[in-house]
Amino acid sequence: MEIKKEILELAQKSKDASASLAVLSTETKNRVLLSVADLLLEEKSYIQTENKKDIAAAQSKGISPAMLDRLTISDNVIDSMVTSLRELCSLVDPIGGIENLVKRPNGLLVGRMRVPLGVIAMIYESRPNVTIDAAALCLKTGNCVILRGGSEAIHSNIALAAIFKKALAAQQISVDAIQVIPTTDRAAITELLSLEEEIDLVIPRGGEGLIRFVTENSRIPVLKHYKGVCHLFIDKEADLEKAVRLTINSKTHRPGVCNALEGLLVHEAVAETFLKQLTDSMAEKGVELRGCERSKVILPHIVAAEESDWGTEFLDLILCVKIVTSFDDAKAYIQRYGSRHTESIVTENYTTAQRFIAEIDASAVMVNASTRFNDGGQLGLGAEIGISTTKLHAYGPMGLEELTTRKFVIYGQGQVRV
Amino acid sequence: MEIKKEILELAQKSKDASASLAVLSTETKNRVLLSVADLLLEEKSYIQTENKKDIAAAQSKGISPAMLDRLTISDNVIDSMVTSLRELCSLVDPIGGIENLVKRPNGLLVGRMRVPLGVIAMIYESRPNVTIDAAALCLKTGNCVILRGGSEAIHSNIALAAIFKKALAAQQISVDAIQVIPTTDRAAITELLSLEEEIDLVIPRGGEGLIRFVTENSRIPVLKHYKGVCHLFIDKEADLEKAVRLTINSKTHRPGVCNALEGLLVHEAVAETFLKQLTDSMAEKGVELRGCERSKVILPHIVAAEESDWGTEFLDLILCVKIVTSFDDAKAYIQRYGSRHTESIVTENYTTAQRFIAEIDASAVMVNASTRFNDGGQLGLGAEIGISTTKLHAYGPMGLEELTTRKFVIYGQGQVRV
Numbered sequence: 057m058e059i060k061k062e063i064l065e066l067a068q069k070s071k072d073a074s075a076s077l078a079v080l081s082t083e084t085k086n087r088v089l090l091s092v093a094d095l096l097l098e099e100k101s102y103i104q105t106e107n108k109k110d111i112a113a114a115q116s117k118g119i120s121p122a123m124l125d126r127l128t129i130s131d132n133v134i135d136s137m138v139t140s141l142r143e144l145c146s147l148v149d150p151i152g153g154i155e156n157l158v159k160r161p162n163g164l165l166v167g168r169m170r171v172p173l174g175v176i177a178m179i180y181e182s183r184p185n186v187t188i189d190a191a192a193l194c195l196k197t198g199n200c201v202i203l204r205g206g207s208e209a210i211h212s213n214i215a216l217a218a219i220f221k222k223a224l225a226a227q228q229i230s231v232d233a234i235q236v237i238p239t240t241d242r243a244a245i246t247e248l249l250s251l252e253e254e255i256d257l258v259i260p261r262g263g264e265g266l267i268r269f270v271t272e273n274s275r276i277p278v279l280k281h282y283k284g285v286c287h288l289f290i291d292k293e294a295d296l297e298k299a300v301r302l303t304i305n306s307k308t309h310r311p312g313v314c315n316a317l318e319g320l321l322v323h324e325a326v327a328e329t330f331l332k333q334l335t336d337s338m339a340e341k342g343v344e345l346r347g348c349e350r351s352k353v354i355l356p357h358i359v360a361a362e363e364s365d366w367g368t369e370f371l372d373l374i375l376c377v378k379i380v381t382s383f384d385d386a387k388a389y390i391q392r393y394g395s396r397h398t399e400s401i402v403t404e405n406y407t408t409a410q411r412f413i414a415e416i417d418a419s420a421v422m423v424n425a426s427t428r429f430n431d432g433g434q435l436g437l438g439a440e441i442g443i444s445t446t447k448l449h450a451y452g453p454m455g456l457e458e459l460t461t462r463k464f465v466i467y468g469q470g471q472v473r474v
Numbered sequence: 475m476e477i478k479k480e481i482l483e484l485a486q487k488s489k490d491a492s493a494s495l496a497v498l499s500t501e502t503k504n505r506v507l508l509s510v511a512d513l514l515l516e517e518k519s520y521i522q523t524e525n526k527k528d529i530a531a532a533q534s535k536g537i538s539p540a541m542l543d544r545l546t547i548s549d550n551v552i553d554s555m556v557t558s559l560r561e562l563c564s565l566v567d568p569i570g571g572i573e574n575l576v577k578r579p580n581g582l583l584v585g586r587m588r589v590p591l592g593v594i595a596m597i598y599e600s601r602p603n604v605t606i607d608a609a610a611l612c613l614k615t616g617n618c619v620i621l622r623g624g625s626e627a628i629h630s631n632i633a634l635a636a637i638f639k640k641a642l643a644a645q646q647i648s649v650d651a652i653q654v655i656p657t658t659d660r661a662a663i664t665e666l667l668s669l670e671e672e673i674d675l676v677i678p679r680g681g682e683g684l685i686r687f688v689t690e691n692s693r694i695p696v697l698k699h700y701k702g703v704c705h706l707f708i709d710k711e712a713d714l715e716k717a718v719r720l721t722i723n724s725k726t727h728r729p730g731v732c733n734a735l736e737g738l739l740v741h742e743a744v745a746e747t748f749l750k751q752l753t754d755s756m757a758e759k760g761v762e763l764r765g766c767e768r769s770k771v772i773l774p775h776i777v778a779a780e781e782s783d784w785g786t787e788f789l790d791l792i793l794c795v796k797i798v799t800s801f802d803d804a805k806a807y808i809q810r811y812g813s814r815h816t817e818s819i820v821t822e823n824y825t826t827a828q829r830f831i832a833e834i835d836a837s838a839v840m841v842n843a844s845t846r847f848n849d850g851g852q853l854g855l856g857a858e859i860g861i862s863t864t865k866l867h868a869y870g871p872m873g874l875e876e877l878t879t880r881k882f883v884i885y886g887q888g889q890v891r892v
Binding site: 166256272298400413423465 | 496497570576578582587589591592670674689693696697716720722727809818833836840846847864865867871879881883884886889890891
């Protein structure tokens with residue numbers, strides 16, 4: 057009962073603050089962002105002292121070196137937060153612009169104004185820098201944010217939020233615009249997810265378990281990103297030199313991320329030539345190929361793929377290879393095993409390229425480009441708060457615009473309905 | 475267990491059909507719509523025979539005359555479905571267009587293509603014509619639809635869907651594009667709402683009870699419309715002649731609908747003059763005024779408002795009147811009692827008008843216009859599937875575009891990420 061009340065009060069404070077956040081000028085918002093950047097540098101030792109408490113606790117529990125790396129706020133991590141904040145100032149503020157103002161036959165001017173969503177809850181794991189990134193994106197778009205980071209980063213997250221609040225207070229903005237849930241009790245999340253009157257959107261960031269938990273328990277709309285099972289389809293009319301280059305880049309540029317290549321589909325007409333061209337560079341880069349029966353005939357030394365390999369997000373130097381008999385065969389495979397994240401084709405054929413763009417269902421569909429380009433920065437959004445693989449509100453990388461909505465505005469001269 | 479399997483199989487059929495629906499040409503889709511219109515007229519007697527079964531069952535249960543009216547497929551209802559279908563053909567098909575195709579520094583062309591959502595579930599009450607309206611809007615936007623109407627309209631809904639399927643089959647389109655849940659068992663809804671892999675969106679249409687049930691039980695994103703508690707604010711610089719006309723139209727043009735006026739806010743500086751001008755026409759139209767203490771001083775004969783009247787959706791000839799001391803006072807009242815549906819101001823002051831447009835949070839904000847204009851047809855959307863009062867994906871009237879999403883498309887020339 058105590059936690060229920062605490063979370064409700066916290067969310068109501070956010071809701072109360074949201075009306076004033078919505079009407080802040082771009083100049084004021086940018087002043088806060090620059091001031092947070094300055095304070096992060098000035099108060100680095102305080103932040104790192106708080107961070108060390110989390111690190112010590114984590115080490116005593118024996119967490120993995122990778123987790124420890126994500127938890128640590130090194131000088132580099134601080135510099136990167138500072139750079140992001142300064143870059144965010146240069147982005148266009150979407151709030152308040154009116155799109156498509158058209159005149160109706162009765163003289164009414166009807167348009168759509170971009171406005172903040174209101175209150176956004178971020179539920180995330182590990183990296184404490186998400187605290188600053190998320191708060192900054194929400195402030196720039198006039199939204200209040202409620203942050204619930206991983207329990208292992210609680211001291212770091214509270215310290216970073218304190219820096220942000222200091223910058224808000226200096227500009228006479230309600231410090232409730234950013235709130236960190238002060239408890240690590242998991243019941244707090246369940247409470248938060250029931251507050252559909254106070255909170256407009258929930259964004260979970262983390263493993264599939266966290267995202268499923270949030271989806272299953274939320275009455276509030278959720279923007280989510282499950283996994284990236286990305287494919288590259290080498291068409292029979294592919295330029296094989298491009299095909300090799302794109303395979304290498306998509307698979308090995310950064311294998312541990314969601315837009316890395318996991319499955320290679322090769323048209324049977326070019327399979328032998330292409331796979332023989334590819335195999336050396338894959339070996340050189342340390343990529344393990346797992347092939348279908350037909351590809352094993354061409355490359356007898358590779359591992360035989362199991363049924364469970366198809367559609368798996370390896371996040372590692374492993375690549376499934378499947379020979380397909382046609383465009384439709386490739387399309388059916390992608391429909392079955394893809395995760396609607398990123399799908400790319402290599403082809404020189406105009407009609408095949410346009411069919412792929414039109415018919416493949418994924419948040420990003422590409423022709424002759426590396427899957428690694430499905431990223432907010434690369435696609436020109438300027439900032440990214442995640443990649444949505446569900447279709448409501450946002451599909452693909454989410455930038456500032458995806459943290460807003462549009463209301464109808466009507467300028468009349470006394471019109472009534474007849 | 476039986477119903478679980480049945481609903482899952484039905485949803486999987488929809489999902490399987492959705493890929494082919496997504497790539498239909500506009501011509502083909504329009505041919506189906508025209509053919510449904512023709513068939514509705516040709517098979518009128520079959521439809522009305524099936525409808526009579528529902529009417530007889532309803533009468534034996536003793537339902538209200540209003541419910542009976544909504545259930546009946548009269549000749550007029552058929553004509554109105556036919557007109558809507560023919561009008562829908564003339565609307566622009568949003569699917570397949572690419573917006574904002576821009577060139578990135580590395581030469582990639584990046585844009586966003588409008589695509590169907592996939593599978594949409596409609597859960598609605600009473601009016602069987604929603605079966606045709608919803609199926610038509612979903613077909614025009616390349617979506618499959620699963621329909622779950624009220625149990626009292628089951629024969630009518632199955633008959634109307636059969637007409638639609640006949641038109642689909644004649645164009646060699648999968649009849650699974652439209653499916654009616656064949657059982658009236660409520661467990662079917664709960665099952666449906668759990669199928670987040672198969673269904674992309676749920677739209678409930680009906681009373682608040684139905685909408686809350688769907689929201690609380692759905693793992694699938696929901697577009698919903700709770701209620702319309704709409705206000706008109708008569709500013710101190712209002713043109714009082716316009717103010718009277720807009721009050722009458724907003725309140726009495728059609729009092730039983732969601733964009734009808736429920737609360738009148740009057741600036742104290744004009745309250746006496748305005749209310750005295752208004753009172754006769756309200757009496758003439760049979761509107762009961764329920765006033766705050768101060769308005770009772772001006773109009774002693776009106777009913778005193780109870781606390782529970784503020785924020786109530788009367789859907790009747792009742793109007794709350796509240797005298798406010800300032801713009802901020804009106805804004806605070808709207809924030810507290812409004813339902814984010816429609817808010818309108820009457821003023822001749824430029825700055826006050828722009829503040830209202832920018833600062834009031836509602837799906838439609840208006841200056842000098844009747845609240846009755848918050849309607850897809852009136853605002854130029856051409857067709858409407860409801861009005862969203864939540865902010866994700868759609869806020870305000872939902873037309874064809876709101877039944878779609880956008881995916882990123884990338885045209886490359888072999889680019890890799892460096």
